[in-house]
Amino acid sequence: DSVVVAERATGPKSNEVPQFQPLLRGLAQVTDLTGWVITADAGHTVRAHARFVHDELHAHFVLIAKENTPKVFARLDAMPWETTPIAHTTIETGHGRWEKRTIRVLDAPDDLDFPHVKQVFLIERTTIRTVYKRTKNSKKVKKTKVTYCVAVLGMTSLSADQASPEHLATYVRKHWSIENKIHWVRDVTFREDYSKIRTGSRPRIMATLRNLAIGLIRQAG
Numbered sequence: 333d334s335v336v337v338a339e340r341a342t343g344p345k346s347n348e349v350p351q352f353q354p355l356l357r358g359l360a361q362v363t364d365l366t367g368w369v370i371t372a373d374a375g376h377t378v379r380a381h382a383r384f385v386h387d388e389l390h391a392h393f394v395l396i397a398k399e400n401t402p403k404v405f406a407r408l409d410a411m412p413w414e415t416t417p418i419a420h421t422t423i424e425t426g427h428g429r430w431e432k433r434t435i436r437v438l439d440a441p442d443d444l445d446f447p448h449v450k451q452v453f454l455i456e457r458t459t460i461r462t463v464y465k466r467t468k469n470s471k472k473v474k475k476t477k478v479t480y481c482v483a484v485l486g487m488t489s490l491s492a493d494q495a496s497p498e499h500l501a502t503y504v505r506k507h508w509s510i511e512n513k514i515h516w517v518r519d520v521t522f523r524e525d526y527s528k529i530r531t532g533s534r535p536r537i538m539a540t541l542r543n544l545a546i547g548l549i550r551q552a553g
Contacts, residue, residue, distance in 0.1 A: 352376055353384050366390040369490070371507040374398040379447055386448040386489055393448075394488045394503045404446050408485040411438055413454045419497035422505075428462035435501040440487065450491040453500055455484045518542050 352372070359365065368391045372381070377395040385393045397405045416436040424431045434456050440449040459480045464473045488500060495503075518524040522542050529538050 352381055356385070356389060360389055368392070369394060369495075369503060371395075371503055374400060377401050377404070382447050382449075382489070392489045392494070394486060394490070394500065394507075396484055396486045396504075398485075401446075404444065404487075405485065407441065407444055408452055408454075408487065411441070411452060411454075416454075420501050422501065430460040432458045433501065433505070435497050437492075437497045437500065439492070444487070446487065448489045449487045450489055451495070451500070452485070452487045453497070455486065455501065455504055457482045457484075517546055 356365070356370070366389070368389075370385050370389075370391055371394045374396045377397055377400070382393055382395070385391050397408050399405055413436055416438055418434045419437050421432065421434045423433075436454045438452055440452050444452070457480075459482075461478050461480070463476055463478055465476055466473050484504070486500075486504065488495065488503075490500070518539070522545075524539070524542065527535070527538065529535055
């Protein structure tokens with residue numbers, strides 16, 4: 333079983349997102365999270381959260397490292413990825429899109445300054461989309477293929493015996509699916525980050541209404 337924690341931090345940056353632990357403690361009161369796998373945004377990749385998930389919830393984590401954790405990111409980026417073979421590959425097509433994802437996995441280095449990490453990984457994603465662009469000063473539309481390449485570094489408390497590269501790739505993929513279906517739409521389509529509604533419970537109410545709107549639109553096809 334797995335839990336996706338996708339709530340995003342607001343306000344100034346801090347070393348710990350205050351909603352993270354209360355949210356999971358509340359969930360743990362109704363569901364035993366022992367052995368579950370917690371995935372979260374890079375904003376939650378902090379040592380206190382890793383210790384909380386491992387030591388208090390007795391669960392596992394799959395976390396992404398970005399520039400908000402510069403030392404951890406730099407250490408993972410320095411791993412010998414170029415000589416590490418690809419352990420798992422997936423290719424998907426549809427809706428004018430071709431997407432390839434690969435994952436390389438290594439044992440966590442001894443000098444990684446982050447608690448309870450057993451494996452580290454590099455996921456590379458290449459997407460080719462067919463888009464239609466209008467020629468400048470013309471009504472003609474030209475079909476063009478655009479290529480996007482993304483590389484992501486991550487780490488997990490799951491050992492190689494507990495999670496294969498395919499499992500790790502699936503956890504990250506499922507988390508990205510939540511991002512794509514909810515947060516990306518809220519950020520880009522609904523322009524949530526530009527909202528000036530910031531006081532009291534109003535931001536949460538508006539987020540709920542946006543999620544409701546997204547759900548209704550999806551149900552309507």
